[in-house]
Amino acid sequence: MAVYEPWNEDRAADIIAAKAGMEGATLPILHSLQHVFGCVPTEAVPMVAKALNLSRAEVHGIVTFYHEFRRTPPGHHVLRVCRAEACQSLGADQVAAAIRARLGVDWHETTGDGAVTLEPVFCLGLCAVAPAALLDDTPFGKLTCDKLVAALEMTP
Amino acid sequence: MTRVFVSRDAASLALGADAVAAALAPHATVVRTGSRGMFWLEPMVEVETPAGRIAYGPVSPRDVPAILAGTAPSLGPVDDIGFMKRQTRVTFARCGVVDPLSLADYEAHGGLAGLRTAREIGAAETIDTILRSGLRGRGGAGFPTSIKWQTVADTEGERKYIVCNADEGDSGTFADRMLMEGDPFSLIEGMAIAGFCVGATKGYVYTRSEYPHAIKTFDAALAVARHAGLLGETFDIEQRVGAGAYVCGEETALLESLEGRRGQVRAKPPLPAHKGLFGRPTVVNNVITLATVPAILTGGADAYQALGMGRSRGTMPVQLAGNVKHGGLFEAGFGLTLGELVNDIGGGTLSGRPVRAVQVGGPLGAYFPPAMFDTPFDYEAFAKRDGLIGHGGIVVFDDTVDLAKQARFAMEFCAAESCGKCTPCRIGSTRGMETVDKIIAGVSVDANTELLRDLCHTLKFGSLCALGGFIPYPVLSALDHFPEDFGKPAALAAE
Numbered sequence: 001m002a003v004y005e006p007w008n009e010d011r012a013a014d015i016i017a018a019k020a021g022m023e024g025a026t027l028p029i030l031h032s033l034q035h036v037f038g039c040v041p042t043e044a045v046p047m048v049a050k051a052l053n054l055s056r057a058e059v060h061g062i063v064t065f066y067h068e069f070r071r072t073p074p075g076h077h078v079l080r081v082c083r084a085e086a087c088q089s090l091g092a093d094q095v096a097a098a099i100r101a102r103l104g105v106d107w108h109e110t111t112g113d114g115a116v117t118l119e120p121v122f123c124l125g126l127c128a129v130a131p132a133a134l135l136d137d138t139p140f141g142k143l144t145c146d147k148l149v150a151a152l153e154m155t156p
Numbered sequence: 157m158t159r160v161f162v163s164r165d166a167a168s169l170a171l172g173a174d175a176v177a178a179a180l181a182p183h184a185t186v187v188r189t190g191s192r193g194m195f196w197l198e199p200m201v202e203v204e205t206p207a208g209r210i211a212y213g214p215v216s217p218r219d220v221p222a223i224l225a226g227t228a229p230s231l232g233p234v235d236d237i238g239f240m241k242r243q244t245r246v247t248f249a250r251c252g253v254v255d256p257l258s259l260a261d262y263e264a265h266g267g268l269a270g271l272r273t274a275r276e277i278g279a280a281e282t283i284d285t286i287l288r289s290g291l292r293g294r295g296g297a298g299f300p301t302s303i304k305w306q307t308v309a310d311t312e313g314e315r316k317y318i319v320c321n322a323d324e325g326d327s328g329t330f331a332d333r334m335l336m337e338g339d340p341f342s343l344i345e346g347m348a349i350a351g352f353c354v355g356a357t358k359g360y361v362y363t364r365s366e367y368p369h370a371i372k373t374f375d376a377a378l379a380v381a382r383h384a385g386l387l388g389e390t391f392d393i394e395q396r397v398g399a400g401a402y403v404c405g406e407e408t409a410l411l412e413s414l415e416g417r418r419g420q421v422r423a424k425p426p427l428p429a430h431k432g433l434f435g436r437p438t439v440v441n442n443v444i445t446l447a448t449v450p451a452i453l454t455g456g457a458d459a460y461q462a463l464g465m466g467r468s469r470g471t472m473p474v475q476l477a478g479n480v481k482h483g484g485l486f487e488a489g490f491g492l493t494l495g496e497l498v499n500d501i502g503g504g505t506l507s508g509r510p511v512r513a514v515q516v517g518g519p520l521g522a523y524f525p526p527a528m529f530d531t532p533f534d535y536e537a538f539a540k541r542d543g544l545i546g547h548g549g550i551v552v553f554d555d556t557v558d559l560a561k562q563a564r565f566a567m568e569f570c571a572a573e574s575c576g577k578c579t580p581c582r583i584g585s586t587r588g589m590e591t592v593d594k595i596i597a598g599v600s601v602d603a604n605t606e607l608l609r610d611l612c613h614t615l616k617f618g619s620l621c622a623l624g625g626f627i628p629y630p631v632l633s634a635l636d637h638f639p640e641d642f643g644k645p646a647a648l649a650a651e
């Protein structure tokens with residue numbers, strides 16, 4: 001279970017300073033911020049812009065371009081269910097529909113208790129054991145809704 | 157204690173390999189390897205015996221006592237399993253065999269001999285060896301690797317880069333992932349050879365964020381290589397992680413992303429070989445391309461080029477995925493027919509129903525019906541039939557597939573993943589999706605089908621890169637080979 005830190009400007013400044021000297025530092029910095037805060041906080045955008053000598057609009061444009069960067073923190077767990085072709089060939093659409101119904105959320109939403117955020121993903125490289133999903137960093141093959149619910153119950 | 161081998165490949169973990177390894181641990185020396193690529197047998201356990209490694213699979217923790225007692229039914233020596241026997245493993249020779257993070261294991265299995273050879277014969281002779289091997293880029297476009305390297309070698313630059321494309325976004329492909337998790341040193345060695353040949357001092361590997369296990373294993377391998385002095389001042393490698401954008405697999409978008417910007421495609425020229433990363437001469441190659449180089453230098457150009465057919469020389473790690481009985485990675489010389497791959501090697505569908513369609517080459521690849529299963533696995537043969545082999549993934553569908561729905565998905569995917577730089581791809585894909593919807597709903601089917609074909613024409617010839625340029629392949633192949641799925645009204649899938 002991921003525990004994210006609340007927004008803290010000094011902490012953000014440290015994260016940014018640690019990587020600002022890298023070649024092409026933007027993505028590494030955004031990843032680090034998201035790792036700590038669970039998302040790229042709006043407050044961090046001007047700080048990143050200043051450190052990298054970019055405009056705020058540019059940094060905003062970068063954050064929104066990539067599907068992975070979040071604007072708000074996710075739930076305790078992130079469940080990424082594959083929606084791509086190989087998984088479709090073994091019923092991923094139906095499995096995903098069952099999971100959405102069971103969790104009571106749609107794509108990109110978090111369950112009411114804040115436990116799970118559901119995200120679509122297009123291929124996890126698990127296409128020979130489809131349908132596939134990642135629960136945080138744990139991979140699942142031959143996914144069924146029941147298997148997933150059982151795994152969620154076992155995960156604190 | 158007996159030595160046993162259990163895969164730590166993400167797909168093996170996805171089927172419970174960790175629990176099997178844990179059950180074995182108190183009773184045997186467990187070596188975690190990459191996967192052999194026979195995923196229908198995972199979790200697979202190999203037990204070391206005087207007669208070689210004996211395989212068991214699929215294994216559950218309950219089976220462990222019987223396996224250790226020698227009373228469980230075995231698959232026999234792993235190398236004698238039909239799926240293994242029919243392969244020519246060059247790039248994946250070590251994958252599933254060695255501990256991916258043991259440099260000693262790597263060297264004991266022929267590792268680092270390629271780099272030594274390169275240093276002995278020099279840069280020019282090394283590039284010539286790659287030329288004679290016939291190696292073409294495995295990322296999809298099939299461009300001759302030696303020509304790319306020669307161009308960068310010939311281009312002046314105080315700093316040059318080797319960029320490895322590990323963005324592997326195509327559905328149905330996992331060869332890059334398997335190699336990075338199962339034999340990462342071969343990629344490191346391949347990049348070091350490339351750096352030596354063109355005079356580059358820095359390498360970047362751009363790995364997609366959807367591959368947490370590959371990222372971890374490769375970073376660990378980099379640390380081992382650095383500690384052993386394999387990487388350092390003359391040439392170093394850093395891994396960078398993507399952020400969920402399919403288009404960043406396109407080489408110029410990838411460079412933009414590495415430079416810290418939105419992953420938007422650059423117009424060519426200039427070529428990355430002339431002005432690539434940070435405007436410097438840059439080699440961009442796929443994981444498999446680079447990881448194959450050491451094996452070519454070790455085995456010789458002639459041996460490699462003797463494999464394959466036509467202008468497709470050497471081997472291709474074919475990835476059998478989706479609704480297929482024997483899903484996994486099968487490396488063989490180019491030239492096997494699609495039918496041999498899907499039916500003989502793949503064993504047909506997992507569901508047991510008839511195969512109706514296969515999509516080859518990822519989301520931008522064509523859907524082929526069984527009537528086209530005589531097509532040999534070869535760049536030119538697929539191009540001639542309006543398809544592509546791409547990165548070598550084959551996704552199998554049974555007779556429950558609806559090709560109109562697949563065509564819609566192709567357009568939806570293109571719309572979601574377009575970098576937005578060119579209009580045909582950005583707008584055309586959304587129009588395409590709406591048009592397929594109308595066809596599915598039975599609205600002016602003939603007129604809308606014409607419109608869809610027109611749109612595909614515009615996308616094919618008006619797009620800046622192959623995302624928009626190739627999305628017509630799945631759409632038109634679905635229309636051409638499966639017209640019955642477009643004529644009748646069908647319910648839209650629940651979204």
Ligand SMILES: Cc1cc2nc3c(=O)[nH]c(=O)nc-3n(C[C@H](O)[C@H](O)[C@H](O)COP(=O)(O)O)c2cc1C
Pocket residue numbers: 292293294295296297298299301321322323324325326402403404405406407408440441442443445446621622623
């Ligand atoms: C939309 C798009 C996505 C691509 N994705 C990848 C990819 O994930 N991996 C890859 O190696 N090449 C990909 N390519 C091809 C690269 O642009 C480039 O040709 C390749 O990295 C060159 O390496 P190679 O010569 O070793 O194949 C993609 C191309 C396009 C147009």
Ligand code: FES
Pocket residue numbers: 082083084085086087088122123124125126127130131132327328329
């Ligand atoms: S298509 Fe789902 S894991 Fe590759």
